Amino acid sequence: MDLFDYVREQNGDKESPLASRLRPTTLDEVVGQKHIIGKDKLLYRAIQADKLGSLIFYGPPGTGKTTLAKVIANTTSAEFKQINATIAGKKDMEQVVEQAKNNMGMYGKKTILFVDEIHRFNKGQQDYLLPFVEDGTLILIGATTENPYFEVNSALISRSSVFELKSLDKEDIKTLLKRAVYDVEKGMGSYGAEITEEALEFLADISGGDARNALNAVELGILTTERGEDGKIHLTIDVAQECIQKRVVRYDKTGDNHYDTISAFIKSLRGSDPDAAVYYLAKMLYAGEDIKFIARRMMICASEDVGNADPNALTVAVSASQAVERIGMPEAQIILAQAATYIAGAPKSNASYLAINEAMQSVREQKTTVPAHLQDAHYKGASQLGHGVGYRYAHDYPEHYVKQQYLPDEIKDQRFYKPTENGYEKNIKERLERLQQRED
Secondary structure (H helix, E strand, O other): OOHHHHHHHHHHHHHOOHHHHOOOOOHHHOOOOHHHHOOOOHHHHHHHHOOOOOEEEEOOOOOOHHHHHHHHHHHOOOEEEEEEOOOOOHHHHHHHHHHHHHHHHHHOOOEEEEEEOHHHOOHHHHHHHHHHHHOOOOEEEEEEOOOHHHHOOHHHHHOOEEEEOOOOOHHHHHHHHHHHHHOOOOOOHHHOEEEOHHHHHHHHHHOOOOHHHHHHHHHHHHHHOOOOOOOOEEEOHHHHHHHHOOOOOOOOOOOHHHHHHHHHHHHHHHOOOHHHHHHHHHHHHHOOOOHHHHHHHHHHHHHHHHHHHOOHHHHHHHHHHHHHHHHOOOOHHHHHHHHHHHHHHOOOOOHHHHHHHHHHHHHHHOOOOOOHHHOOOOOOOOHHHOOOOOOOOHHHOHHHOOOOOOOOHHHOOOOOOOOOOOOOHHHHHHHHHHHHHOOO
């Protein structure tokens, strides 16, 4: 260690961001996540007993993934190594593996490797770690904001316990903010600041469960606010609003939040809740989601969930898709909102969706043949083979309908499309029932 490294290490704590300085060193200091680190939970017991296997911590930013890793580092007797997947290369991993082998071979000491943002590792990098995790050379702890089942090597997943960290609730955030303001040792208590209850409530709410976001606002507020006549720094609602500026929407267009939000949007359309549909639409647009992607999903929903209960829903969705491509943002949001509220407000039927699924299953499970009278008869000699013989042309009959068998003999009595009583589909149902009951 040279002089510069020494000075940096000595000043690290006081120079590091508030969110970093406030990180707990023991499990009992951790705020929130009681569903996985409550005293009766497996992870709590495993950390306390220093009997950890490989772990994946998955959750939104600011929920304590790195914090838990630091607590483990302070608790375990194993060698603890940390790398960040955004900057680490294969050489860094090779060095860790070599040290881990030496620790195990010379001292019988295990090595825990904490990989922050493990989803940033490519497949080759993840594959490199696998054999060393398998043979126990490394105990892997990965942290990711993305769903590990999408982003992490399935072989690594199968050898790890996955724990999902939840967004902190308002009371958890308020607890951390009070520590930040009043704790002299780790927080900014030496500055003589006070925070109002109104500001606490605002920051806890606007942070959206992201503790780091709220703590950064407090730190900025204390460092930039002039002292009052009483000599204290007053963190009021006005100061809090200025420091946090606008809510950071937790949304990654390539990640899990992307899938969660579009899922909520589609389910709101299906559930006939236009208010929720518009909200999730706004959230996606605010975060910069591709408007063509949103439009495509609405076209699917218009067919899958509205169907023939309102055939016009698909027309609206297709028109919206074409319009947003031509117009672009910001005006495209109006078109998307119109289509979303129409689809949400329309009567619903998934009869067409169920019909094709049942038909596909039937095709997979049963071999059938086209009835002879429906086979192609537009070539010389077809009639000699019996192809097309006996076919009745529907347009030659009243209402352009005639009873005849269309399904293969093997499934002639099967019904796939079962119209509902909803919207226009009720008319379809009544017509089909009337025609099928007609005596020809």
